[in-house]
Amino acid sequence: MPEVLTTVTMTVNGQSVTRSIEPRVLLVHFLREELGLTGTHVGCDTSQCGACTVLLDGEAVKSCTVLAVQAQGSAVTTIEGLEGTRLHPVQEGFWAKHGLQCGFCTPGAMMTAAYLLSQNPHPTEEEIREGLDGVVCRCTGYETIVRSVQQAAALMSEASETSGAEEVG
Amino acid sequence: MLTAPFEFRRASTVNEASDLLQQGTEVKLLAGGHSLLPLMKLRLAAPEMVVDISGIPELHGVSVHDGVVTVGAMTRHVEVAQNPVIQAEAPLLSKTAAVIGDVQVRNRGTIGGSLCHADSAADLPAAVLALDAQMVVSGPDGIRKIPASEFFVAPFVTALGAREVLMAVEVPAMPSDAASTYLKRPHPASGYPVIGVACWVGNGGTSVKMAITGIGSTAFRAVEAEAYLTEQGVNASSIGEAARLAAVHAPVEDDVTGYKRQLVNVYVSRALHQTMAGKD
Numbered sequence: 001m002p003e004v005l006t007t008v009t010m011t012v013n014g015q016s017v018t019r020s021i022e023p024r025v026l027l028v029h030f031l032r033e034e035l036g037l038t039g040t041h042v043g044c045d046t047s048q049c050g051a052c053t054v055l056l057d058g059e060a061v062k063s064c065t066v067l068a069v070q071a072q073g074s075a076v077t078t079i080e081g082l083e084g085t086r087l088h089p090v091q092e093g094f095w096a097k098h099g100l101q102c103g104f105c106t107p108g109a110m111m112t113a114a115y116l117l118s119q120n121p122h123p124t125e126e127e128i129r130e131g132l133d134g135v136v137c138r139c140t141g142y143e144t145i146v147r148s149v150q151q152a153a154a155l156m157s158e159a160s161e162t163s164g165a166e167e168v169g
Numbered sequence: 170m171l172t173a174p175f176e177f178r179r180a181s182t183v184n185e186a187s188d189l190l191q192q193g194t195e196v197k198l199l200a201g202g203h204s205l206l207p208l209m210k211l212r213l214a215a216p217e218m219v220v221d222i223s224g225i226p227e228l229h230g231v232s233v234h235d236g237v238v239t240v241g242a243m244t245r246h247v248e249v250a251q252n253p254v255i256q257a258e259a260p261l262l263s264k265t266a267a268v269i270g271d272v273q274v275r276n277r278g279t280i281g282g283s284l285c286h287a288d289s290a291a292d293l294p295a296a297v298l299a300l301d302a303q304m305v306v307s308g309p310d311g312i313r314k315i316p317a318s319e320f321f322v323a324p325f326v327t328a329l330g331a332r333e334v335l336m337a338v339e340v341p342a343m344p345s346d347a348a349s350t351y352l353k354r355p356h357p358a359s360g361y362p363v364i365g366v367a368c369w370v371g372n373g374g375t376s377v378k379m380a381i382t383g384i385g386s387t388a389f390r391a392v393e394a395e396a397y398l399t400e401q402g403v404n405a406s407s408i409g410e411a412a413r414l415a416a417v418h419a420p421v422e423d424d425v426t427g428y429k430r431q432l433v434n435v436y437v438s439r440a441l442h443q444t445m446a447g448k449d
Contacts, residue, residue: 004176004177006177022174023174023175023176023177023219024171024172024173024174024175024209025171026171029171045170045210046207046210047203047207047270047273047274048358048359048360050271050273053273056276059247059276060272060273060276061273061276061277062273062274062277065202065203065206065207065277066202066206066277067177067199067202067206069177069221070199070202070221070223112272112273115272116272130272131272133271133272134270134271134272134273134274
């Protein structure tokens with residue numbers, strides 16, 4: 001079959017990008033190879049491990065199982081876009097509570113955690129574990145990741161109490 | 170992994186999708202992509218054309234009318250799990266959708282995509298069978314409805330015609346006194362059910378419905394267990410015999426050691442006990 005390029009436009013970390021690509025390009029490859037955003041990792045490449053998790057219109061998705069053309073017109077946030085003027089509370093939490101060892105799953109774990117806290121700012125430990133079900137980490141045994149998310153939740157509610165703002169990050 | 174090359178189209182109406190389906194021998198519809206794309210990446214599927222149906226307005230939305238809940242084919246698992254109408258009228262469907270895959274998978278996968286893919290190890294077939302749901306299908310000859318009991322023909326094969334598009338799933342509202350459970354034993358790596366039992370008991374115990382997925386070549390209703398429980402009532406002593414009946418009559422294959430029937434026995438029993446305890 002002859003290669004037919006398709007034009008795709010989406011917003012990635014707040015910036016509009018347009019590229020002509022083969023329709024078979026996966027979102028994760030689009031981010032890494034077209035845009036050079038290599039923070040999003042390819043782990044299992046079979047929708048299991050969650051290392052490739054990004055936010056698509058605010059929802060955590062596995063970008064190895066989304067075609068870039070399916071993100072047409074959408075807003076994508078990658079680990080590079082999580083940080084604003086300062087570290088995102090999830091990043092601070094992972095830093096403070098040693099939520100990583102080798103770091104390979106960390107971008108996906110952080111994006112999944114950020115999504116969880118956007119849906120449920122005060123999760124129980126059980127809810128955190130359920131929320132992270134789609135992330136595989138071979139180093140930490142998950143204990144420190146759970147603590148990191150708890151730390152992030154505490155930081156976020158502290159910040160919202162101080163500023164009176166509804167949301168942080 | 171890259172899929173084989175394909176032509177990409179977007180359909181904006183069901184008729185357009187149906188027309189595109191006849192443009193080649195290998196045309197596939199793409200909803201959330203969580204069944205089709207993994208197959209394409211493994212090159213188990215290599216369609217010439219992929220038609221994105223996510224933007225078709227008719228495939229979206231959840232409504233209830235005259236005791237029937239209509240769930241648009243593009244409804245994602247996360248919404249099936251959390252939608253207040255589905256939770257109120259057909260909680261068994263919500264409970265099943267809530268344990269599909271993981272959070273990220275539920276954010277993308279759709280009820281229509283999963284049902285049309287018809288993986289024999291999928292969760293949803295058990296729920297739609299136990300709920301006597303109907304598939305609303307649009308094709309060249311108009312709209313028809315296929316009962317769930319006739320929809321799953323074989324692994325990865327449904328009763329959908331070559332040019333037909335699943336538009337929605339119609340689920341009869343459960344009785345207000347119904348208690349229900351979807352209990353699965355997830356495979357530790359894939360999350361797919363090794364066995365999944367969907368059951369509900371309602372109308373003062375006179376309605377007992379149960380379907381089992383994962384363990385047979387397609388999901389199936391446990392009709393012998395249903396009949397026994399309807400006659401005997403669901404209680405601690407009848408549950409044991411019902412589980413035994415379900416196991417004996419389960420259409421399982423390659424079960425030399427009896428492990429699959431044992432799983433049926435144990436999981437039917439647990440699911441019924443959970444239902445009667447009002448747990449979920």
